[in-house]
Amino acid sequence: MSRVAVVTGANKGIGLGIVKGLCKQFDGTVYLTARDENRGQEAVKELNKQGCQPRFHQLDVSSLDSIHRFKQHLEQEHQGLDVLVNNAGVMYGRSNPTPLVEQVEVTMSINFFGTLNLTKVLTPLLRPHARIVNVSSMMGGLSYVTPPLRQTLQSEQLTEEDLVQLMEQFISDVKSGVHEEKGWKMDTLAYRVSKMGVTALSRVLQRQFDANPGTDIVVNALCPGWVRTDMGGPNAGRSVEKGAETPIYLALLPPNVRSPRGELLLDKEVLSF
Known part of the structure; x- marks a missing residue:
């Protein structure tokens, strides 16, 4: 049975770079997914010219209907999933x-x-030795929040329900105008908190999967660095290819790897959170 890899938000930037790399290194079918079908199809055509043969499927990670x-489609076509790269993201300047x-x-x-919902919905399809890669950011470092929030997000006892409640409370605090007094004191506020959540979620999910160690499902988060994309801007110091290196490395971790988990x-090195 053919192995399957999925990359979200992949019609441009780092996502496109990840798809290109996986097409060359992953032994199986690679899906380039995007919210905009026309842009996604155009990206596939461009990769076809470069000798890569990804498949396209429309996917809006903010829509549960689209996710389901x-x-x-994956159930009917492939009966399983081996690699999920949660790359789709947005940042307001x-x-x-x-x-x-x-x-x-x-x-x-x-x-x-979007990262949480897609991962949870697709989890039943994950085959043994599946790899989940969550694109996060050093902009979501815990130095940007007060110690109580930092302690909560770092806690080994943090559950998925706790984390969801915390992220929902953050949204509510912003709407009420009390987010600063609650400890969310930072610029580019929403992006930072969203990436804190993604990194914390990766840790929570790994603990969940470790409760059933025979499956060897591994979840990691990464910072791609400052990359020359629409989000990163033209002055960023890294190429798309460099930004894609670590997510590709994590997607291809060998069976029963002990670290990173x-x-x-x-840059393929473990950081403290």
Whole structure:
């Protein structure tokens, strides 16, 4: 049975770079997914010209209907999944005039809840030795929050329910205008918190999978660095290819690897969270 890898938000930038790399290194079918079908199909055509043969499927990670349609497709076509790269994400720049409340709603729905929902829905399809790779960021470092929040997010006792409640409370605090006094004191606020959530989620999910060690499902988060993409801008110091190296490395971790598991990485090296 053919192995299957999925990359979200992959019509451009780091996601496209990950698909390109996996097409060359992954022994199986690689899915390039994107919210916009036309842009996704165009990205596949461009990769075809470069000798890569990914498959396309429309996927909006902020839509549960879209997520379930994609799950149904994977079930019918492949009966399983081996690699999931949660790359889809959004960040509002400092000068963006969009109201903060709207920024928070959109950012959290894609970056955190999109990653969570897609992973949970596809978990029943994961085969033994499956790898989940969550693209996070050093911008979501815990130095940007107060010690009580830091302690909660770092806790080995943090559950998925606890984390979801904390992320929902953050959104509520922003809407109520009390987020700063609650300890969320930072610029580019929504993006930072969403990536804190993604890194913490990776740790939580790994603990869940470790409760059934025979499956050898491994979850890791990573920071790709400052990459020249639409999000990173033209002055960033890294190429897309460099930004894609660590997620590809994590997607291809060998069976029964002892480390990294539930970690945050940069340049294939484990970082503290």
